[in-house]
Amino acid sequence: MEFDFGKLTSKDRYKLLSSTVIPRPIALVSTIDENGVLNAAPYSFFNMFAEEPATCVLGIQKRPDGKYKDTSSLIRKSGEYVINLVDMDLAESMNISSINFDPEYDEFDLAGFTPVASRLIAPPRIKEAPVSFECRRTVTLQLNEERDLVVGEVLTMHARDGLIDPETLYLDREKYDVVGRLYADLYAPLREVFSLKSSTQEEWLEKHNKKVGD
């Protein structure tokens, strides 16, 4: 069965993409306004795309009334934000922070996040998050009137003590109860894990006894 995106509404494309591209990591983004009011909201159109420079991208849509989301307007103004990652313990408060509260409300306070001062930027990170990235916007790509892709550089990273070995930089996965977004109100923890070894061309061809022209 084929779904021709040229013939579908954007709502239907959203349905198909967001229910099949799963699970998606969740960026719980913290920002701050010029009066010091703290803002936080989850974004699952999110991933890392490079390490030189360390680059993450967020997909932020306008509200149905055509206004920018608070995260979007604050990043547009200051270019500074923290991406906090979400584990099981944070899931419920992350969901509270997705409510469309007016910008005057301190969403750290409403969702129960503890602010910790960032080292390089003004918005604080969330103490309860297992991992946080202090970020500065590189460029915002305006895909259309409604949709921004915020490309940003990770300036520095904070991880909960004991999560990452400072010598090897290996993560202790048993201690990282990260949550991914599925679709609608569904989420998935990272439980069953399996390994697939990668091969070079030579190793694979030899193992499978294949030659050019076979």
Ligand SMILES: Cc1cc2nc3c(=O)[nH]c(=O)nc-3n(C[C@H](O)[C@H](O)[C@H](O)COP(=O)(O)O)c2cc1C
């Ligand atoms: C798990 C989750 C993921 C979300 N991902 C996105 C997203 O990728 N892009 C988007 O525009 N809104 C997304 N939202 C909706 C925003 O979080 C919501 O509109 C929020 O009110 C924005 O808050 P702000 O105005 O403080 O930025 C998501 C909501 C949830 C619960």
